[in-house]
Amino acid sequence: xxxxxxxxxxxxxxxxxxxxxxxxxxxxxxxxxxxxxxxxxxxxxxxxxxxxxxxxxxxxxxxxxxxxxxxxxxxxxxxxxxxxxxxxxxxxxxxxxxxxxxxxxxxxxxxxxxxxxxxxxxxxxxxxxxxxxxxxxxxxxxxxxxxxxxxxxxxxxxxxxxxxxxxxxxxxxxxxxxxxxxxxxxxxxxxxxxxxxxxxxxxxxxxxxxxxxxxxxxxxxxxxxxxxxxxxxxxxxxxxxxxxxxxxxxxxxxxxxxxxxxxxxxxxxxxxxxxxxxxxxxxxxxxxxxxxxxxxxxxxxxxxxxxxxxxxxxxxxxxxxxxxxxxxxxxxxxxxxxxxxxxxxxxxxxxxxxxxxxxxxxxxxxxxxxxxxxxxxxxxxxxxxxxxxxxxxxxxxxxxxxxxxxxxxxxxxxxxxxxxxxxxxxxxxxxxxxxxxxxxxxxxxxxxxxxxxxxxxxxxxxxxxxxxxxxxxxxxxxxxxxx
Numbered sequence: 001x002x003x004x005x006x007x008x009x010x011x012x013x014x015x016x017x018x019x020x021x022x023x024x025x026x027x028x029x030x031x032x033x034x035x036x037x038x039x040x041x042x043x044x045x046x047x048x049x050x051x052x053x054x055x056x057x058x059x060x061x062x063x064x065x066x067x068x069x070x071x072x073x074x075x076x077x078x079x080x081x082x083x084x085x086x087x088x089x090x091x092x093x094x095x096x097x098x099x100x101x102x103x104x105x106x107x108x109x110x111x112x113x114x115x116x117x118x119x120x121x122x123x124x125x126x127x128x129x130x131x132x133x134x135x136x137x138x139x140x141x142x143x144x145x146x147x148x149x150x151x152x153x154x155x156x157x158x159x160x161x162x163x164x165x166x167x168x169x170x171x172x173x174x175x176x177x178x179x180x181x182x183x184x185x186x187x188x189x190x191x192x193x194x195x196x197x198x199x200x201x202x203x204x205x206x207x208x209x210x211x212x213x214x215x216x217x218x219x220x221x222x223x224x225x226x227x228x229x230x231x232x233x234x235x236x237x238x239x240x241x242x243x244x245x246x247x248x249x250x251x252x253x254x255x256x257x258x259x260x261x262x263x264x265x266x267x268x269x270x271x272x273x274x275x276x277x278x279x280x281x282x283x284x285x286x287x288x289x290x291x292x293x294x295x296x297x298x299x300x301x302x303x304x305x306x307x308x309x310x311x312x313x314x315x316x317x318x319x320x321x322x323x324x325x326x327x328x329x330x331x332x333x334x335x336x337x338x339x340x341x342x343x344x345x346x347x348x349x350x351x352x353x354x355x356x357x358x359x360x361x362x363x364x365x366x367x368x369x370x371x372x373x374x375x376x377x378x379x380x381x382x383x384x385x386x387x388x389x390x391x392x393x394x395x396x397x398x399x400x401x402x403x404x405x406x407x408x409x410x411x412x413x414x415x416x417x418x419x420x421x422x423x424x425x426x427x428x429x430x431x432x433x434x435x436x437x438x439x440x441x442x443x444x445x446x447x448x449x450x451x452x453x454x455x456x457x458x459x460x461x462x463x464x465x466x467x468x469x470x471x472x473x474x475x476x477x478x479x480x481x482x483x
Contacts, residue, residue, distance in 0.1 A: 006034070008442055009043035010402065013054040016370045017394050018379035026054070028400040031441035036396060047437065047444075049404050055374050057092025057123075057401030057440060058355045059392050061381035062185075062242055062266060062318035064347065065096045066116045070162075073345050074330040076420045077323040079120040082351060083458060085419035087445040089352035090435035092123045092401035093382070093391050093461070097155060099130035102162065106131065106142045110151065114460070121458035122451075123440050124399070126385065128185065129154035132163045134173050143173075144180050150462025152386050153183040155242070158224045159191040159293070170231050178237035181465040183384060185240045185266075188224035188249065189216060189294060198342050207340035209287030210280035213295040215341065221294050222248035229256045229263055238262035238466070240384060243320050245271045245294035247304040254313060264384065264468065266316040267305050269350050269357045274425055275299045288332040290425050291344045292322065309376065310368050315468065316384060317376040319354040322347020325422045349421040353412060353429075359405065360432040386464030399441055406436030406448060418451055 006027040015024050015036075027035035027043065065082040066075055077085070086094050098113035100106045106129060113127055129146065131138065131154050143154070154177075156170055157163035165173065170186075177184040197215045201207065206214070225241055229252060232239040244250060244265050256263040274296040280287030290296065308314045324345045325331035332344055355377055362368040368376075382392025390399055410431045414424045438446035443454045 004044040005041035006043035008045045008047065008400070009040055010047045010049055010054060010404070010439075011040075012051055013049040013404070014051055015394055016053055016055050016374050018371055018375040021370060026394070026400075026402070028442045031400055033394065033396055033398050033400050036394070047404070052436065053370065053405045054394070055403050055405065056378040056392055056394050057403055057438065058090050058377045059093045059095070059381040059387065060086060060091045060319050060321070060351060060354060061095045061316055061385055062268070063094050063096050063321040063351050064323070065094070065321075067097060067099055068101070068112070069345070072330055072335050073324070075323050076325045076331065076422075077321070077349075077351075079117045079125070080122070081418070081420040082321070082323070083122040083125070084451050085352040085417060087123050087438050087440060088418045088435070088451050090355040090403040090438050091351065092438065092440040093125065093387065094123060094351070095126045095128055095381075095385060097130050098127045098151070100132045102133045104133065106138050106146060110146065117460070119457050122445060122454055123458045124391070124461050125458055126387065126461040126463050127151055130163065131156060131173055132165070134165065134169050139172055139176055143176050147180045147182045150464070152181070152463040152465060153185060155185040155187065157187045158228065159187060159189040159194060161191075164191050167227070167231060171235060174232060174235040174237050174239070178235055183238065183240060183466045184232070185242050186228045187243070188221060188228045188241050190220040190224045193220045193223070202340065202342070208280060208283035209285060209291055209341050209344060210276075210283070212291050212341040212344065213276045213279050216293060216295050218246040218248040218297065221246055222252060225249040225252040229253075229261065232263065233261055238264065240264040240266060240315065242266045242318075243268050243294060244314070246297045246301055250304055250308055250313060257313070264315040265308070265313060266318050267308065267314050268318055268320045269354055270296050270320070270348060270425065271305045272302055272361070273357060273429065275302065278425065285338045288344045289326045289423050290348060291332070291341065291346055292320070292348050293346045306367050309362065310372070314376065316381045317354070317358055318381070319350035320347070321349055321351035323349045323419060323421045327422055348425050349419055349423075350425075352417050352419055353424065353426050355403070356431050356434050357426065357429070364407065364432040380468060383468040384466050386466055387461060388467055391461075400439060401441065402439040403435045404437040404439075405433050407433045410434045
């Protein structure tokens with residue numbers, strides 16, 4: 001009696017990796033890709049991709065799921081609903097945050113986050129750390145030990161009173177990253193400038209959601225990005241500046257790259273598809289749905305972000321999914337009240353729409369190549385956080401995480417999405433493609449119509465050292481003559 005050579009064969013695929021595009025069959029066994037070729041032997045199950053594009057499953061390296069919040073605020077998505085939405089949008093690995101509270105040990109935060117995730121995730125997951133209280137115990141013992149155990153990336157905040165570190169603390173944390181080979185992520189906004197502007201706006205009675213953007217102009221991101229680069233240069237360690245929103249921060253990163261500094265950058269869909277107008281053009285509270293930090297900029301700035309995606313300035317494209325219901329006392333209306341902008345929970349949902357938005361308007365819109373799409377959404381995040389080549393590529397030995405793309409018009413409707421949030425900021429956005437199939441560890445978890453829970457929950461992944469080198473994306477050439 002003969003047995004099939006493979007558990008699954010994906011045939012006639014137009015396979016796209018970060019470096020190549022080619023026609024092939026993919027043979028899958030025990031959740032991994034075991035053979036790539038043509039005319040492969042039969043599998044127990046077969047999927048005919050019929051010339052459709054097949055990319056690696058997405059790695060969303062910046063998302064927030066069931067992160068502890070101060071009451072009454074609570075995130076709408078836990079690991080169940082959040083990873084269900086991720087799978088339906090083509091993402092097969094997520095990296096949310098185990099956030100340390102001041103006065104709490106970092107290891108206690110990790111243990112709590114494992115309890116929240118265990119048995120509930122539908123795709124594989126790793127954890128970043130958030131270091132908010134870098135005590136001698138944390139710096140000398142907990143953080144080095146956790147890095148060795150597979151928590152090899154952590155986020156540093158330069159804003160938010162409950163999370164921010166001063167420059168000396170940032171230097172201490174960066175020194176640990178350098179010594180132990182970890183990747184430090186930085187939320188770069190100047191907290192003192194934001195606090196000063198917020199006080200001025202509130203004194204003038206300007207508290208509607210649209211004033212959130214005015215309290216965080218580009219210069220507060222520019223200054224903090226410049227300072228983060230300088231601190232990293234002093235310690236001589238790489239950093240990744242997250243959710244870069246605007247031209248002025250982009251210019252700082254271009255300068256750093258031109259000096260040979262290892263400065264990586266991430267951006268997100270909100271800076272391509274939203275603008276300051278989405279925060280409101282009047283005093284309507286509806287703009288609260290798009291309150292996030294840094295805020296969306298003017299429409300002209302969207303082209304700056306597209307340029308950075310195309311030319312290598314940006315390393316990673318993440319959702320920064322931060323799911324808060326709009327019409328809820330646990331979400332954008334804390335305690336059931338319309339509140340001043342400083343009290344609106346920051347963040348927007350996007351874990352399910354990230355891949356399709358970039359594929360539709362980036363690849364099919366002619367702004368980026370298909371291989372660059374793979375690099376930004378899967379390969380580079382896997383490399384940045386020590387998951388490559390197991391994740392983020394289509395190669396023999398890699399996990400069989402795949403997206404088979406269906407091209408054709410589709411309109412984003414929140415009613416069609418699978419998160420637990422009562423809105424999407426991209427409502428009505430016309431797309432040119434959507435995942436037709438999502439395969440996670442060799443199992444179809446999204447068939448183009450319905451979510452299919454996998455036979456076993458997603459697994460926690462211990463991360464290794466980053467394996468990423470930045471491209472040089474120098475300042476654009478000057479035109480004209482000097483005055």
